[in-house]
Amino acid sequence: MVQHCLGGLSIPQHSFIAWFATLDRSLTRPRMALWGGILxxxxxxxxxxxxxxxxxxxxxxxxxDVWGLVMQGCHVRSCGPGWRDIVVWVQDHGKGKTLRATVLRLAWCSYLYFVWQKRNARSHGAPPWLADGIE
Ligand SMILES: [Zn+2]
Known part of the structure; x- marks a missing residue:
């Protein structure tokens, strides 16, 4: 997965978040709570x-909802419901240098970055946001 996002065409900030997520290194709230301050x-x-x-x-x-919109934009019906399903799907369909594979890799990394960005904004007091706002 890391190779797919970092190799070839990529957006560095997006690839970095995808790399962290696939390695399960994202600073989720339970992980941050270990440092204190988050209840x-x-x-x-x-x-x-x-x-x-x-x-x-x-x-x-x-x-x-966001992932569904991204998949819809990529003309993909479904790639499975769970994290592991999605990662395997992206690995399988994002291989190679075809335009479709490149778009799927970019869409995946951008999706992760977008969710992480919205999660951080909300954590710092941004109002709730609806997924259909990305259309
Ligand atoms: Zn949630």
Whole structure:
């Protein structure tokens, strides 16, 4: 996965977030709580269950909506519901230097960056945001 996002055409900031996410190094709220100061571990995007990498990038209602819109824009029907399903799908379909593979890799990395950016903004007091705002 890292190679797919970092090799060839990429957007460095997006690839960096994708690299961190695929290595499960994202600073999710439970991980940050280990340092103290954070009491609420729930996802700030959907105010649902505790935030984890899988929850944030694959299971969160907000993220699912965004990913659905991204997939729709790429003319992909479905690539599976879970984090692992999506990663495997992107690895399989994002291989190579074809235009389609490049677009899928860029879309994946941009999706992760977008969710991470919205998550951070919301953590710092930004108002709730609807996924359909990206259309
Ligand atoms: Zn959520």
């Amino acid at each position: 609420d571990l729930s996802c700030v995007l959907c105010e649902g269950i505790d935030e984890t990498k899988d929850q944030l990038f694959a299971e969160c209602v907000f993220s699912k």
